[in-house]
Amino acid sequence: MANSSVGLYNFRFELINKLIEQGFEVCISLPESAEDRNVKLMINAGVKHIQTHINRRGMNPIEDLKLIKEYKRIIRNINPEVILSYTIKPNIYGAFAASKCKKPLIMNITGIGTSLMNSKSKQLVIKLYKYACQKSKFVFFQNESNYSLFTSMKLVDYQKTKIIPGSGVNTSKFKPVNTVKQDNIIRFLFIGRLMKEKGIEEYLNAAKNLTNKYPNVEFQVLGPFEEEKYKIILGESKYDRINYLGISNDVRNEIVNIDCVVNPSYHEGMSNVLLEAAAMGKSLIASNIPGCKEIIEDGYNGYLFEVKSVTSLEEKLIRYINLDNKEKDLFGENSRKKVNDEFDRNIVIGEYMRAINRI
Known part of the structure; x- marks a missing residue:
């Protein structure tokens, strides 16, 4: 049931x-x-x-x-x-x-x-x-x-x-894919139902602030509209580097093309979004809540931020943006290892x- x-x-x-x-x-x-x-x-x-x-x-x-x-x-x-x-x-x-x-x-x-x-x-x-x-x-x-x-x-x-x-997580289905990056854009991805409790407002506010400050960042949103107002907000967005991707039948297609998955949710059982992204060797940023903090070791495979805080989220996003490529790659490798060992x-x-x- x-x-x-x-x-x-x-x-x-x-x-x-x-x-x-x-x-x-x-x-x-x-x-x-x-x-x-x-x-x-x-x-x-x-x-x-x-x-x-x-x-x-x-x-x-x-x-x-x-x-x-x-x-x-x-x-x-x-x-x-x-x-x-x-x-x-x-x-x-x-x-x-x-x-x-x-x-x-x-x-x-x-x-x-x-x-x-x-x-x-x-x-x-x-x-x-x-x-x-x-x-x-x-x-x-x-x-x-x-x-x-x-x-x-x-x-x-x-x-x-x-x-x-x-x-x-099915580690045979969700696994790292070797891709060659065609540009220097750092891509963040939100996956989830678009509703307040999933932290979409904090994500969008941080995205608006950081796309103004950094020319090499892009924020993507993937998932169904659970609350209609977000359809209007995203539809009226004047920011060309905040992109709504729609709904996916296979999130691997979207995860493979990004650098870091962001989960700003207010509460979780155990975040499947983070587990699947980790299994694919991606860096993670999420609310410091049960269901996320078990998957992310702060500074090892990503960052945890204060739930419902745009300021705290921005701080961790900026910290990730300022990492060099080797440090970002190491985060991804550590994510995959943690999932294999524990999840x-x-x-x-x-x-x-x-x-x-x-x-």
Whole structure:
């Protein structure tokens, strides 16, 4: 159960293939239809697809009750041996439904999001997560901070938890590509949904300031518009070195042509954007938050800056701009080494198979 075909295909497809290889029948519950590109790829691999309506960001109780009923209907029809859930609504409402149907569920806390930051909904979400964790058979966390939060608040029994290195990264798919630089332009890239919480405002403000000061820098933006105002902001941009690239079916095509990936997000589970860029041997700059600081060692393979601070971000961007080419190359080499040692996706798949086999 997941809330996006993009996340399921990009970050869990190797696990799906492993389950199919082991003789499991795999069904996926997603909001996208069978015509969606990523859904088609998973169906072609041998999965059964069930379209399930999910309003990812809404807090409408009637819609959410409908989702619980839909999950219960799906579980009763499929009669699964085990259920895997990702992201907040599939986690919480999937656990409700699985419990009612007496089926084991393995939950993955991919990040705490705004639900545990926003005071209006915080107490409600805490209660819902506590119930869901109690009803889950096993709970994976993607970083130490989220794990500590849940265990300190007694939302989950630590004995049925495990911290994994995010979603891991496919180091065979994402790998360095030797290219010859045709100019002296330093290219930065933001990858993500265009919304305030992803830090797009800080990125654009820093980009505007630095393109005025440095003639040899370019800032790129890649991803869908989650909030419409950014479509207007980027559409009206008068800066010829701030470029919106649209949406990509394979981010390797964009990552290969840049020098450094920037992730100014306010919160992360474990940043897949940084992991994939690191695996391709790129330098990294990101907010000093859980889910980013595990991937970046400041001064080793990139820089960390103060979250929500344009000034701090600019300082680190300038520091990177002033590095010589050998220092930039070393950052990239160190990124690849760190991913190989700590974040290979096979580590995550192994932990899932162990949990599934125990059940």
